[in-house]
Amino acid sequence: MTHSPSGSTLAEAEAFLAAHPEIEAFDIVLTDANGIGRGKIIRRHELPGLYTGGRHLPVSILGLDICGEDVHETGLIWDQGDGDLRAWPIPGTLKPLHGTSPARGEVLMSMYHLDGAIMTSDPRHALQRQVDAMAAEGLHPAGAFELEFFLLDPKLDDHGRAQPAAAVLDGRRSLKTEVYSVDHLHGMEPLFSAIYAAAQAADIRAETVISEYAPGQYELTLHYRTDVMQAADDLIRLKRIVRLQARRFGVTACFMAKPIEDYAGSGMHFHVSMLDEAGRNVFAEAQEGQWTDTILHALGGLRQTMGEAMLVFAPHANSWRRFANQSYAPVSPSWGVNNRSVALRIPAGDLRARRIEHRPSGVDANPYLVAATVLAGIRHGLAHRIDPGPETTGNGYAGEDAGGQSGGAPAMPGDWREAIRAAQGSAFLKEALGEDMHRTFCAIKAAEYARVARTIADVDYDLYLHTV
Missing domain, CATH: 3.30.590.10 (Glutamine synthetase/guanido kinase, catalytic domain)
Structure with a gap:
């Protein structure tokens, strides 16, 4: 899938990179059931790809307890083979992080199935509903x-x-x-x-x-x-x-x-x-x-x-x-x-x-x-x-x-x-x-x-x- 189901666009990423040449990396943050930010830190050159193809993340990331341990009863771990779903950037959330050295940015993410359907164990989707x-x-x-x-x-x-x-x-x-x-x-x-x-x-x-x-x-x-x-x-x-x-x-x-x-x-x-x-x-x-x-x-x-x-x-x-x-x-x-x-x-x-x-x-x-x-x-x-x-x-x-x-x-x-x-x-x-x-x-x-x-x-x- 190349169309972002979240509504994010490559133009947003390109404009941000042009405005912030000093930023070298980005926190990509998916919020789990406990409100904990889970994700990765990607390099500057990876940002456009995030906006054109999303980022594969394991479905189990939304089935973790407060310690980051798998909770099998969620049905999000081995019931689904711990396969990857795709996280997409949330429009308007790509921002610089103040005071980081080297300079970093941040973008919030939401989880979707590979076909673009919303992943209904994502807390953000629960609110949107x-x-x-x-x-x-x-x-x-x-x-x-x-x-x-x-x-x-x-x-x-x-x-x-x-x-x-x-x-x-x-x-x-x-x-x-x-x-x-x-x-x-x-x-x-x-x-x-x-x-x-x-x-x-x-x-x-x-x-x-x-x-x-x-x-x-x-x-x-x-x-x-x-x-x-x-x-x-x-x-x-x-x-x-x-x-x-x-x-x-x-x-x-x-x-x-x-x-x-x-x-x-x-x-x-x-x-x-x-x-x-x-x-x-x-x-x-x-x-x-x-x-x-x-x-x-x-x-x-x-x-x-x-x-x-x-x-x-x-x-x-x-x-x-x-x-x-x-x-x-x-x-x-x-x-x-x-x-x-x-x-x-x-x-x-x-x-x-x-x-x-x-x-x-x-x-x-x-x-x-x-x-x-x-x-x-x-x-x-x-x-x-x-x-x-x-x-x-x-x-x-x-x-x-x-x-x-x-x-x-x-x-x-x-x-x-x-x-x-x-x-x-x-x-x-x-x-x-x-x-x-x-x-x-x-x-x-x-x-x-x-x-x-x-x-x-x-x-x-x-x-x-x-x-x-």
Whole structure:
């Protein structure tokens, strides 16, 4: 096959090479179920061939667990002889990488069968499927992700625990919760300047930086996109940028959901709204506070489906350590207005920018799968005109809502194992992700659960070695 099913063209590659004679190599990046970039580094002279013929990659690359081990239950390994499929460049994602020496570029890829049909265990295709379904219904999702993360010292502290990185400006280390401290940000200013420069080179509009609610924790916000796929691409690329630039400064960028036990974890809040064919925000009410049926039914669908979809939002063992009372992570499928104790928040602000902030996801989640699942939940609510139930006011961690049932919506799972079982049996999640992506994702998570379950953790020795 010589025609790119992704829509990429040789002209894009040729124009890029002409504009960037200094670039010697390119990272070609395919995102797997865990959000990990898999692929190769190719040389400059290979780029035109990537655009005219794609690149053969083994089908098993989409059936790997978090450690890069084959998960045979996905059906993507020996069931298919571990044959090659073809990855193609995603139009508009060919960009320079800032600060690399020798100079390199990057391009995101999507997987297709040899005949050009989409490979349905590719997470990006799962999101596109929901975007297309919404378009058929006359709606076009817009949104942005928030990126919370820790900057840690590469070395553990004297107790063997993660510790905040020292400031790259002067080596000063703070063990305080420097939440919203502007002066504290100054210590990391050289690193953040490099991150902003790299984001600009990649045409990513990274905006506000915040010192967050834990020692060494930060947040970067991204510009709101009228294209949700672009919003997910932004998040995938910004994580790679932060990780690369942090390494250049001798710092570890950590995207675990909960790296430090005594402090808040890191979320990946997804802000989403819906535009009609004329570009109007259908969530926006005519008079402030008089909610449209559209936003209420969207909230209802998200609440109704959240419990069975939590594995997408909290995909790892560590993810579940983030959910705790008064932790800024939700513990029930609640909704509210200008309230950070709920799972689904309508932020304050101009009603023309009315949106839902979906708060359950950790920063360790795959943004393509998160967005696909959220869009499917909204579609479910709109199709069935689901009532979201009463708004949570005040402390969402207190009272009836804290028990998880929250006004009739199914409760959130209590742990990772329960979430895996709920996802495996969920007809909704199978429709949201597509049958193949659902099978692949659930099989990978079950294999990872088995890996963790058979591992003897340090806490076992601490509690039981000399006691039982």
